[in-house]
Amino acid sequence: MTATAVDTASTTGRSADLPRTPREKSRARRDARSAWTLLGPSLIILGVMIGYPAVIMVVQSFTDYTVKNKVLGTPANFVWFENYIALFSESDFPAVLMRSLGLMVVLTVLNMLVGTLVAILMTRLSRAWRITVSVGLLLAWAMPALTATVVWGWIFDTQYGVVNWVLNTITGTSDWTNHSWLLNPWSFYLVLTIIVVWQSVPFVAFTTYAALGQVPGEVLEAASLDGATGVKRFYLVVFPYLRSVLTVVLVLQIIWNLRIFTQVYALQSRGGIAAETNVLGTYLFRQGVGEFGATSAIGVVMVILLLALSWGYVRTTLKEEEL
Template sequence: MSASRSSPAAVAPPAPPRAPVPAVPPVPPRDEQPLRRGRSRRSRLGPYLLLVPALVPIAVGLGYPLVRQFVLSFQEYGLAQQFGRPAEWVGLRNYTELLSDPYVWGVIARSVAFCLVNAGLTMVLGIALAVLMTRVGRAARITLQVGLLLAWGTPVLATMTVWQWLFDSQYGVINWLLAEPLGMTGMRQHSWIIEPASFYFVATVIVVWMSVPFVVFTVYAGLLQVPDECMEAAQLDGATAWQRLRYLALPMVKPVLMVVALLQVIWDLRVFTQIHVLQRGGAPTRDTHLLGTYIYSLSKEFSMAGAMATIMLAITLALTVFYIRRMLREEA
C-alpha cells in the first residue's frame, strides 16, 4: 500500500499556466465621453486654425484682385465705367476676340519661347557656376559670391540703364569692341533694338544676367548637402568628376533643381520691366510684345486686359501643373 502511494504514476501532473488576461481599460462615464470626443476634434482642427491668420491676408490681398480681374474679363469695362456708367455683361466675347486674333497667338508663342529659352540658359549657367563655386578656393569663391550678389541686388531700372549704355548704337562698348578690336566695321553704329531678333538677344542677356545669381546660390546650397563619403566612394570606384556630378550629385539635388526651374519658368513668362524699358528706347513695340507688355498696352480697355491676364494665368498654371506632376512622380 505504501509503495503504491509513493509511485510516480500516482502523482497528479501540474496544471498548465493560465494565459494572462488583458487588462480592460475602465469605461469612462457617459458625461466624459462627449468631452473627449470634442477634445480630439479640436486637436485635429488645431493646425488648420493656426493657418487662418496667414490665409486671411493672402485671400484678401491676392484673392480679391484675382476675382475682380476674372469678373472684369466677362464685362465691357472701359474708361466710361470709371466714371460711373454700369458695366455691361458680355460673356465670352472678350475671350473670343482675343483668341480669334492671330497676333495674340503670335504674342503667346513668342512669350512661351522666350520663357523656355531664358529659363534653360539660366539653369545651365547657374548650375555651372554653382559647381565652379564648389571647386575653387575660398578667395575666388568669395569674389564670385560678391559679384553675383551685386548683380542680383542692383535695382532693375539701374541695371537696365547700364545695359542700354553698353548696347548703345553710337557710344556703346559692345559696338566698339566688335568694330575696333574684332574688325567688324558694320557693327560700328549698329542698333540692337530695332530688329526683333537682336532685340530679344539683348533682352535675353539682361534677363539671364539678373536671374542667374538666384539659381547659383540655391543650387550651391543644395550641392553642399551631398555627403562627402558618397563622392569619395565613387571616386575610389573609378568615377570621373563628370560622372560623379552627373550620376551622384545632381540626382541628389534634383528636387531643388525642379523647384528652381519651376520658379524660373513662372518669372520669365511674366517678365515686363526689361521688355518695357527696351521698347521705350526705340524698339518696334508691336513686333516685340510679350504677354506682360501686351497686357499693359490694353490698360485702357480693362475688360480686354483682364481677359488677356486670365489667359496668361491659365498658361502659367498649365506649365506649373506639368512641373508639379513631374515632381510628385519623382518623389513617388
C-alpha cells in the same frame, strides 16, 4: 492588425480600431480650433489680396467693362466668351504668346545650365576665389532690374556703346558705328537675354551650391573609386540629391521668365519696336486704356498658363507629402 494600425496603437496606447473617447474628441476639436485660429489671419489676407482681385478679374473678362462704365457708374454687359474669341482671332495675342513661350524656354535653359555650372565651379575654387565670385554674383543679383537694363542699354548704345566701339576696334573698320541693337527684334532679344541671364544666374547658382553641400563626400569618393567619370558622378550620384531643389528652381524660373516685364519695357523705351518685341507683360500693359474686360481676359489666360506650367511640380509635391 496592419502595420499602420500596430504603429498607431503603440503610439496612442490603445487599439486604432476602437472609437475615440469623449476626451480625445474634445482634444481633437480644440486642436482644430487652434489651427484655424492661427491660419485665420493669413487666410483673410490671402483672400483680400489675391482671392478677391482674382474673382473680379475672371468676372470682368466676361464683360465689356470699360473706363466709361466706371466714370458714368453704369453696369457692364455680359459678352461671355467674346473677349477670349477676339483675343485669339482679332489681335496679335497668339504671336505674342508664342514669342513669350519661346523666350521663356531659352531664358530658362540658359539660367539653369549656366547657374548649375557656376555652382559646380564654386565647389572647386579656393576660399578667396569663392568669396570673390559670390560677391560678384550678389552685386548682379542685388541690382534692380530697371537699373541693370539702363546700364546694359548704355553698353549697347548706338552712338556711345562699348560694344560697338570694341567691334570696330576688332574689325578695324567703322561698320559698327551707329549700329542699333534694338531696332532688329533678334538683336533686341539677344540684348534682353544677356540682361536677364546676367541677373538670374546668381539665384540658380547660390541655390544649387547650397544643395551641393548636402551631397555626402563619402558617396562621391566611392563613385570615384569605382571609376565613375565626372559626368557620370554628377548624373548618377549628385543629381538625385539635387532633383527636388532643381525642380523648385526650374518652376520658379519658368514663372519669372514668363512674367518678365521691366527689362522688355525699358529696352523698348530705348529704341525697340514695341509691336515686334512685346511679351505677355508688356502686351497687357499696352492694351487699350480702360478696356478692363479685354485686359482681364488676357490676365486670366496668363494665370491659366502659369498654373498649367507649374502643375507638374505641385502634383509631385503632393505625392511626396502623401508618402
